[in-house]
Amino acid sequence: MQTGYSIIAMLALAVLGAVTCLLLSRPRQILGTTVIVSALVLGLAAYLWIGVLGAGFVTAAEEWFYVDAFSAFHLIVLTLVFLLCSVFAWVYFSNEAGEHPFSRPVARRFGALWLGSLAAMTLVLVSNNIGIMWVGMEATTLLSAFLISLYPTRLSLEAMWKYLLICSVGIAFAFIGTIFAAAAIQSAGGVQAEALFWTRLASPDAHLDPTLMKFSFLFVLVGYGTKAGLAPIHSWLPDAHSQAPAPVSAMFSGFLLNTALYCIMRFVPPVRNTLGAGFADGLLVFFGALSIVVAAGFIVFQRDAKRFLAYSSVEHIGIITLGFGLGPLGTFAALFHMFNHSLSKSLAFCAVGRLGQQYGSHDMGILSGALRSDRLWGLALLGSILSLIGAAPFAIFMSEYQLLRAAVSDGAWVVLAVFLIAGSVVFVSALGHLIGMAFGDPKSPVAPSRIRLPAVVVVVPALALLLFLGLWLPPWLLDAIGRAVAVVGVHT
Amino acid sequence: MATSLATIHALGLLTCFALLGTSRIGACIRWLSLQGILFSLVPVLTYDDGLTLRIILLAGGNIALKGVLFPLVLLHLRARTNYHREVEPFVGFVASILFGVVALAVSLGLARELQPALSHAPFLMLEAAIFLVSIGLFLIVSRRNALMQVIGYLVIENGIFVFAVITVVETPLLVELGILLDAFVAVFVMGIAVFHITREFGTADVDQLTTLRG
Numbered sequence: 130m131q132t133g134y135s136i137i138a139m140l141a142l143a144v145l146g147a148v149t150c151l152l153l154s155r156p157r158q159i160l161g162t163t164v165i166v167s168a169l170v171l172g173l174a175a176y177l178w179i180g181v182l183g184a185g186f187v188t189a190a191e192e193w194f195y196v197d198a199f200s201a202f203h204l205i206v207l208t209l210v211f212l213l214c215s216v217f218a219w220v221y222f223s224n225e226a227g228e229h230p231f232s233r234p235v236a237r238r239f240g241a242l243w244l245g246s247l248a249a250m251t252l253v254l255v256s257n258n259i260g261i262m263w264v265g266m267e268a269t270t271l272l273s274a275f276l277i278s279l280y281p282t283r284l285s286l287e288a289m290w291k292y293l294l295i296c297s298v299g300i301a302f303a304f305i306g307t308i309f310a311a312a313a314i315q316s317a318g319g320v321q322a323e324a325l326f327w328t329r330l331a332s333p334d335a336h337l338d339p340t341l342m343k344f345s346f347l348f349v350l351v352g353y354g355t356k357a358g359l360a361p362i363h364s365w366l367p368d369a370h371s372q373a374p375a376p377v378s379a380m381f382s383g384f385l386l387n388t389a390l391y392c393i394m395r396f397v398p399p400v401r402n403t404l405g406a407g408f409a410d411g412l413l414v415f416f417g418a419l420s421i422v423v424a425a426g427f428i429v430f431q432r433d434a435k436r437f438l439a440y441s442s443v444e445h446i447g448i449i450t451l452g453f454g455l456g457p458l459g460t461f462a463a464l465f466h467m468f469n470h471s472l473s474k475s476l477a478f479c480a481v482g483r484l485g486q487q488y489g490s491h492d493m494g495i496l497s498g499a500l501r502s503d504r505l506w507g508l509a510l511l512g513s514i515l516s517l518i519g520a521a522p523f524a525i526f527m528s529e530y531q532l533l534r535a536a537v538s539d540g541a542w543v544v545l546a547v548f549l550i551a552g553s554v555v556f557v558s559a560l561g562h563l564i565g566m567a568f569g570d571p572k573s574p575v576a577p578s579r580i581r582l583p584a585v586v587v588v589v590p591a592l593a594l595l596l597f598l599g600l601w602l603p604p605w606l607l608d609a610i611g612r613a614v615a616v617v618g619v620h621t
Numbered sequence: 622m623a624t625s626l627a628t629i630h631a632l633g634l635l636t637c638f639a640l641l642g643t644s645r646i647g648a649c650i651r652w653l654s655l656q657g658i659l660f661s662l663v664p665v666l667t668y669d670d671g672l673t674l675r676i677i678l679l680a681g682g683n684i685a686l687k688g689v690l691f692p693l694v695l696l697h698l699r700a701r702t703n704y705h706r707e708v709e710p711f712v713g714f715v716a717s718i719l720f721g722v723v724a725l726a727v728s729l730g731l732a733r734e735l736q737p738a739l740s741h742a743p744f745l746m747l748e749a750a751i752f753l754v755s756i757g758l759f760l761i762v763s764r765r766n767a768l769m770q771v772i773g774y775l776v777i778e779n780g781i782f783v784f785a786v787i788t789v790v791e792t793p794l795l796v797e798l799g800i801l802l803d804a805f806v807a808v809f810v811m812g813i814a815v816f817h818i819t820r821e822f823g824t825a826d827v828d829q830l831t832t833l834r835g
Contacts, residue, residue: 260800267803271810281817287830290814294770297807298761301777304800305754305784312739312788340738368833 132180133189143248150240159240167215171208195257198612210383217479218376229280245272277373288372295365299355306348313341331398357389360423370439375482382442383475413454420447425551429558434481445470459535460618466528477513497569509588524598630745641717657687702819712763728752742787753780767825
């Protein structure tokens, strides 16, 4: 199948781009390369998405690569967020001077690791083999660790070590879960060629061993959940997000967490087939709700803007996980929410990062009066955080509303109450932080900065898209998300 | 076959207790190397159809990485970075050994639980795999030195290797290579990280890494 080649082309482009970055000598060329490669990969992902929506699924390399509506939707979100973050990286690093100059070695390291992470995340999303999916996931950890400590300071090294160790152990647990799944396929008489293939694992007549699948899902949930930032195993997340350079934090929150959640969701259909819907859904709802509550508790006390956004990511990942556990309606809301959150959160990290460069701090007390000192990024901060706390008419309001409907139709009243209470706590405390940051008086005079084209390219389309999707969900997108739901959300 | 597996099992448990009770990092690295070599032999002993090329590659690659290369990397790092040669545990050695005893009992129970579902897996190795993972986790949380945490991670890796070998008879070679490659890169990345940390903090003690909280 011809569209299958675009899968291989995406991977090849990202890897080639990463190697090219190591050879280029000027930082601007490297940043330009990352933007061009991201744009091309986005184009390929869109082409693939259209192919998938037409044919149902696309395979390549003798079914080692398999893209269906669920992974194609994730690919679109990934490549869109990645392009946004790459353009922002151009803006951010062009303004980086003084203590941390964006020198040639730093630029090369950044370009190679950045595009390498893109390749690894793409590999996770397109692999049919759950072993290769795991390899890709582990590769994202190893590649992105040095993105956190791009400038090796004490704090960034501390954050990087925590990230590396906690996530490596988490991913090791996910591997144990993968082995359990492979053992289940084998005990059901699977042959070697298709052992570990997701298509085999998820087929309704797989007849997998229930005990093995139960252990498999527990290990996968805890393992990949560590990387996704689900409470109580999220402890690396606020540190890594606050210490990484802003484009990296934007990418982490914008998509890396979703990649891990994607891996968990790949295990849900086979677990539902063998153990019934209750087991997996109950665990998803529990961890989702717990993450929302824990994050809400921490958000109240945050002073650092990036840590605040990091805990907000824990909250939103919790919301998405919760949605995945609430039936087809909830899964729809979760996927829509994932898109909205990725876009809002990466924009928010971009805004805080850029403003932080001008104010010289990420402390929310110091970052005040952003709208006056920098109209464009101040607007981006205001819009993205309003969107994140679920203010109408932004798209997150719509997805959270759909999630509430799913909870009501599922009769999950406890979950509904937890979600509403924690949501209100976050809303009030985040609004408090936001009003100071956006409308307060600047503590020290900050020179108003000129509005430049690349920054406009980041801010305006993202905000416009969030507003647009909040007001109207086009039927074709509705249909595309609906098909993604059908891949993982079918109850038996 | 059964007697050689029992020997590996006994010696393997010994290396775990040695790791829990040894105070010098250099000695720990050597115990880790022995453990890596011991458990690399498991695929050779458990597969019925004898020595195929795949099994030789798997066992040989594993011995080369976990028995030789990783310990060399760790010894090199210790020489380059570590001013303290002691393990410096948060939890004392006697308490650590006691934990090992408890973990062994728990592993026995869990292995008995799992045995019916994994009928073709040798019981002793199943138990050893669970025990290795729990000891590795314990070393990571109870030791202050970053190198000891890497050692703990590798003990977990050993456990996972044993578990994979005994439960999944036939995984595609490509996947196995990917997994070995990941372990390989992980150790190097962790090594570089330890090096940077030592240069910046003047020590590899992770209890210095406590600025980021809440």
